[in-house]
Amino acid sequence: MSYPAAASDIQVGRADGKSASAFIKGLGLSNIVMGVITAVILFVFVAPFLLVLVVSFGEKIEGASWVWGFDFSNYIRVFVGVDWPNSVTLLYTLKLYYTLAYAVLGSLIAVGFAFPFTYFMTQGSRRSQAMWLVFVLASLSMSEVFVVMGWDILLSNRSGLPALLKAVGVTDWLKETGWLTVLRDWDLASPRNVKFKTSQLATVLTMAYLVWPYAVILLFAPLSRIDRSMIEAARTMGAGSVTVLRTIVFPAVRLPVFGSLLLLFVYLLGTYVTVTYFAEPAHQTLPVSIYESIRGATLNAPFGAAQAVILLITAGIFIGFSLLLARLAERKA
Amino acid sequence: MIKAAFKQGFMVLCAIYVALPIMVVCLSALNGGRSMLFPPEDPTLGRFVDFFVNEPVWLNSLENSVVIALSAATLAILITWPIAYDQWKKDTTFSKVLASLAGLPFALPPIVFGVGLSFLWTFIGGLGNMLTGILSHTALLAALPLVTISIGLQSIDRAHLDAAATMGASEGTILRTIILPQTMSYTLSGFFFVVVLSFHEFIVMFFVSASSYATVTLQIFNSLRNGFTPTMAVGAITFLIVSIIVFSLTARFGDLPRLMGADQARKD
Amino acid sequence: MPGLVLAGIKKTYGQVTAVDNIDLTFPKGKLTALLGPSGCGKTTLLRMIAGLEDPSRGTISLDGNDITEKPANRRKFGMVFQSFALFPHMSVAENVAYSLTIAGVDKATRRARAEELLDLVKMAGFEDRRIGQLSGGQRQRVAIARALAQKPDVFLLDEPMSALDAQLREAMQVELRLLQQKLDITTIVVTHDQREAMTMADQIVVMSNGRYEQIGSPSEIYHRPASAFVASFIGKANFLKGKAKDGGVDVSGFLFRPEPAASFLNGSAVQIACRPENVSLSSADEIGPNRLAGTVTFLRDIGPTREVYVETPVGTVICEMPASTETVFSQGETVSAEFPPHALRLFPDTDDVAGAQSRSDTGEGGGSIASNKQDVAA
Numbered sequence: 001m002s003y004p005a006a007a008s009d010i011q012v013g014r015a016d017g018k019s020a021s022a023f024i025k026g027l028g029l030s031n032i033v034m035g036v037i038t039a040v041i042l043f044v045f046v047a048p049f050l051l052v053l054v055v056s057f058g059e060k061i062e063g064a065s066w067v068w069g070f071d072f073s074n075y076i077r078v079f080v081g082v083d084w085p086n087s088v089t090l091l092y093t094l095k096l097y098y099t100l101a102y103a104v105l106g107s108l109i110a111v112g113f114a115f116p117f118t119y120f121m122t123q124g125s126r127r128s129q130a131m132w133l134v135f136v137l138a139s140l141s142m143s144e145v146f147v148v149m150g151w152d153i154l155l156s157n158r159s160g161l162p163a164l165l166k167a168v169g170v171t172d173w174l175k176e177t178g179w180l181t182v183l184r185d186w187d188l189a190s191p192r193n194v195k196f197k198t199s200q201l202a203t204v205l206t207m208a209y210l211v212w213p214y215a216v217i218l219l220f221a222p223l224s225r226i227d228r229s230m231i232e233a234a235r236t237m238g239a240g241s242v243t244v245l246r247t248i249v250f251p252a253v254r255l256p257v258f259g260s261l262l263l264l265f266v267y268l269l270g271t272y273v274t275v276t277y278f279a280e281p282a283h284q285t286l287p288v289s290i291y292e293s294i295r296g297a298t299l300n301a302p303f304g305a306a307q308a309v310i311l312l313i314t315a316g317i318f319i320g321f322s323l324l325l326a327r328l329a330e331r332k333a
Numbered sequence: 334m335i336k337a338a339f340k341q342g343f344m345v346l347c348a349i350y351v352a353l354p355i356m357v358v359c360l361s362a363l364n365g366g367r368s369m370l371f372p373p374e375d376p377t378l379g380r381f382v383d384f385f386v387n388e389p390v391w392l393n394s395l396e397n398s399v400v401i402a403l404s405a406a407t408l409a410i411l412i413t414w415p416i417a418y419d420q421w422k423k424d425t426t427f428s429k430v431l432a433s434l435a436g437l438p439f440a441l442p443p444i445v446f447g448v449g450l451s452f453l454w455t456f457i458g459g460l461g462n463m464l465t466g467i468l469s470h471t472a473l474l475a476a477l478p479l480v481t482i483s484i485g486l487q488s489i490d491r492a493h494l495d496a497a498a499t500m501g502a503s504e505g506t507i508l509r510t511i512i513l514p515q516t517m518s519y520t521l522s523g524f525f526f527v528v529v530l531s532f533h534e535f536i537v538m539f540f541v542s543a544s545s546y547a548t549v550t551l552q553i554f555n556s557l558r559n560g561f562t563p564t565m566a567v568g569a570i571t572f573l574i575v576s577i578i579v580f581s582l583t584a585r586f587g588d589l590p591r592l593m594g595a596d597q598a599r600k601d
Numbered sequence: 602m603p604g605l606v607l608a609g610i611k612k613t614y615g616q617v618t619a620v621d622n623i624d625l626t627f628p629k630g631k632l633t634a635l636l637g638p639s640g641c642g643k644t645t646l647l648r649m650i651a652g653l654e655d656p657s658r659g660t661i662s663l664d665g666n667d668i669t670e671k672p673a674n675r676r677k678f679g680m681v682f683q684s685f686a687l688f689p690h691m692s693v694a695e696n697v698a699y700s701l702t703i704a705g706v707d708k709a710t711r712r713a714r715a716e717e718l719l720d721l722v723k724m725a726g727f728e729d730r731r732i733g734q735l736s737g738g739q740r741q742r743v744a745i746a747r748a749l750a751q752k753p754d755v756f757l758l759d760e761p762m763s764a765l766d767a768q769l770r771e772a773m774q775v776e777l778r779l780l781q782q783k784l785d786i787t788t789i790v791v792t793h794d795q796r797e798a799m800t801m802a803d804q805i806v807v808m809s810n811g812r813y814e815q816i817g818s819p820s821e822i823y824h825r826p827a828s829a830f831v832a833s834f835i836g837k838a839n840f841l842k843g844k845a846k847d848g849g850v851d852v853s854g855f856l857f858r859p860e861p862a863a864s865f866l867n868g869s870a871v872q873i874a875c876r877p878e879n880v881s882l883s884s885a886d887e888i889g890p891n892r893l894a895g896t897v898t899f900l901r902d903i904g905p906t907r908e909v910y911v912e913t914p915v916g917t918v919i920c921e922m923p924a925s926t927e928t929v930f931s932q933g934e935t936v937s938a939e940f941p942p943h944a945l946r947l948f949p950d951t952d953d954v955a956g957a958q959s960r961s962d963t964g965e966g967g968g969s970i971a972s973n974k975q976d977v978a979a
Contacts, residue, residue, distance in 0.1 A: 123340075138573065150357050224590065273554070
């Protein structure tokens with residue numbers, strides 16, 4: 001017996017041994033492709049960061065642009081002011097402080113709300129998960145500009161929340177009970193009504209809003225990987241929902257949650273539009289002043305670059321931490 | 334029962350919180366007058382006509398947005414595919430370093446990358462050129478297809494590659510007949526992520542366009558100086574619809590939960 | 602030399618030796634089963650034959666030609682994978698014709714060949730289905746057809762039945778064997794299931810720890826196991842440990858005489874293996890050599906056979922008899938178990954017994970001398 005007869009005329013021919021020339025050609029092509037890509041990565045992806053670093057040591061020339069140089073005067077100016085050591089100005093240190101403070105609060109609030117949301121989401125079916133993900137991704141992709149536009153309308157004195165509060169009588173009640181005075185002390189009210197624009201509260205809340213979808217996406221992976229039978233086992237041993245969360249879910253996702261916090265924090269360090277719209281000038285952050293130095297009124301590229309480097313280093317440190325955490329989490333798993 | 338209601342309630346509240354500002358922007362587009370009021374006064378669809386017909390500045394910026402997004406996405410795929418493939422295939426130190434460098438711009442604050450790019454393009458004389466804008470977005474967003482393609486490559490069953498090899502397929506043939514088709518949905522997801530994020534990206538484009546051209550997002554920001562107008566909201570609506578369509582397609586044709594890192598074993 | 606010949610094949614991963622110095626011949630047109638517990642190196646050996654792994658040492662030759670250096674895609678060996686590895690982005694016919702497509706065979710011929718092969722594996726009419734629409738058994742048939750499409754010189758199957766349920770497995774084993782005989786193709790099957798190996802193979806290679814323990818026909822391996830490992834891995838066996846004494850074995854004072862007499866040095870540690878179906882039971886008063894008295898502790902009827910567990914002074918002995926046997930024993934009864942001289946196999950006493958670490962399933966705990974085949978069926 002042999003193969004069915006009709007097939008006998010088909011020959012799957014195969015050359016014996018490796019075809020040397022084709023092999024070398026293939027190798028060469030892939031090397032050329034990788035070479036070109038490496039060049040592009042170095043030139044477009046990496047060089048900009050190096051340029052920022054180099055320019056930050058340069059020197060501004062009055063009336064012209066700037067020249068190359070190598071001194072630390074721009075960094076000294078960021079931390080202790082241009083007139084140091086005669087006097088110390090903490091203007092830019094304060095901006096760095098606001099940058100960090102807004103980012104910390106924003107990312108904490110975002111994760112605080114995103115955690116239960118994502119936990120509930122991962123308990124749903126695959127289909128409902130996909131639908132929520134579309135929703136979250138669509139809101140995640142909304143530009144900061146659109147988000148600020150939306151909150152600006154919602155918080156504006158003429159047509160937003162303050163108008164609503166006044167219309168339903170909350171404002172009058174606040175006035176009678178004296179709470180409006182308290183809110184004024186907190187910078188959240190004018191003599192006539194509550195006021196959210198401009199305020200640090202509005203800044204932080206909008207920032208939290210910006211990263212909330214990111215928080216959901218970051219938490220989705222670790223939460224959806226929790227073994228459901230583990231939770232069910234805990235249930236059968238008498239653990240309630242809260243106990244399950246505390247004893248099973250939290251320990252399992254502690255590291256990724258902390259890692260997500262760090263990543264969101266780094267993301268918020270660079271917020272620009274929100275701060276220019278919702279924070280008053282005295283409470284503004286480094287990104288705003290970087291823009292002012294590079295493009296805006298002051299035009300001092302080396303000084304802007306120095307601020308950018310400080311922002312970069314801050315971000316780098318925290319990214320380093322989050323990578324370390326990720327590695328720890330991986331080792332535990 | 335109460336617990337389920339609590340869960341549902343919490344999720345819906347979060348959804349409302351997320352949707353509220355977006356809804357407000359969308360509804361504002363219906364304002365009849367020039368000012369941005371909510372709820373809208375004198376509802377009309379005239380702003381849509383303004384955006385797409387009467388005011389060429391909007392249509393122009395929309396065209397710029399589309400050109401930049403599609404070109405940047407294409408370039409990003411072309412750059413990241415070989416990087417992801419090299420890392421998956423060989424897993425050398427070089428390929429790992431290259432992959433992390435490719436993800437660098439996305440991981441660090443975009444304003445710093447924007448500043449650096451504006452220096453770079455100033456030096457080589459391309460600042461304000463659309464091409465440099467495209468390259469800038471390619472670099473900023475390349476991390477996304479890099480991740481989706483890597484996930485796609487990892488999801489390939491190695492037995493498929495062995496099977497193809499025993500049937501006479503060379504490395505190149507395996508790439509063409511097995512790997513590329515099986516990772517197509519992941520590649521497309523990466524492409525669409527770049528398109529959508531490029532549409533909405535603001536700060537880097539702000540620096541590298543140097544006010545010589547504008548995308549819709551930039552145009553809106555520029556117009557903000559003269560106060561909000563309902564016409565801008567039409568731009569926001571257009572982009573929102575594009576985002577929802579793109580992500581729904583990704584969910585329909587690809588495995589969105591898996592792409593987001595869900596455990597693949599669980600399918601209910 | 603015709604057929605596939607392995608000479609001095611060795612494979613190491615760092616410190617670990619997966620396959621150690623294997624010399625094997627796979628005769629042309631015959632089906633050889635590589636049988637062994639998981640981790641014995643059988644899959645690694647198969648992958649080296651396929652060209653998917655490079656041997657650390659040794660040569661592989663086919664009909665006298667050295668093919669050690671040939672990559673998998675130039676060997677023209679068809680392989681069926683454990684997971685079947687069917688391409689989900691192609692239809693059934695496209696999967697089957699894959700090797701022809703990449704070889705540049707024209708479309709009409711490809712289609713004709715795919716139809717022919719699918720007909721051969723009884724899957725005619727399924728050409729345009731997607732892989733996701735097929736059941737496990739159908740997938741296996743497609744995988745077999747696909748591997749045969751290029752008219753392979755050698756046909757390799759890696760645990761081909763492990764993804765199927767028990768009933769289907771039996772049927773497919775017979776069918777695959779018939780197909781192999783019809784095509785007269787040199788075939789190598791990797792399996793951990795002794796029943797599967799015995800159903801299909803002309804020749805069985807029993808492997809453990811990267812080496813082979815015995816090569817032979819299914820009946821040789823069952824009836825004349827070359828080592829205690831083979832005796833324990835293939836089928837069930839009662840093991841009795843003792844000392845060699847004048848051509849017989851002294852097990853704690855009980856004397857066993859095999860036929861023909863054993864040639865161990867007096868006093869050396871020896872173990873006896875005896876298949877349960879060879880042990881016969883009778884009433885307690887019969888005495889003599891090759892006998893152990895004991896108490897029945899457990900009985901079970903498993904369809905065609907009945908098993909009786911007997912607690913003896915040297916441990917539990919399992920006796921298997923046809924269910925139709927008229928003499929019925931009851932629990933607690935005192936009986937005498939006879940071990941016929943011709944059914945005794947003697948081996949040096951090492952601990953080299955498959956599943957030696959696993960709990961014996963006699964339910965009696967320690968002290969059991971009955972070692973059953975590890976039940977590894979999925």
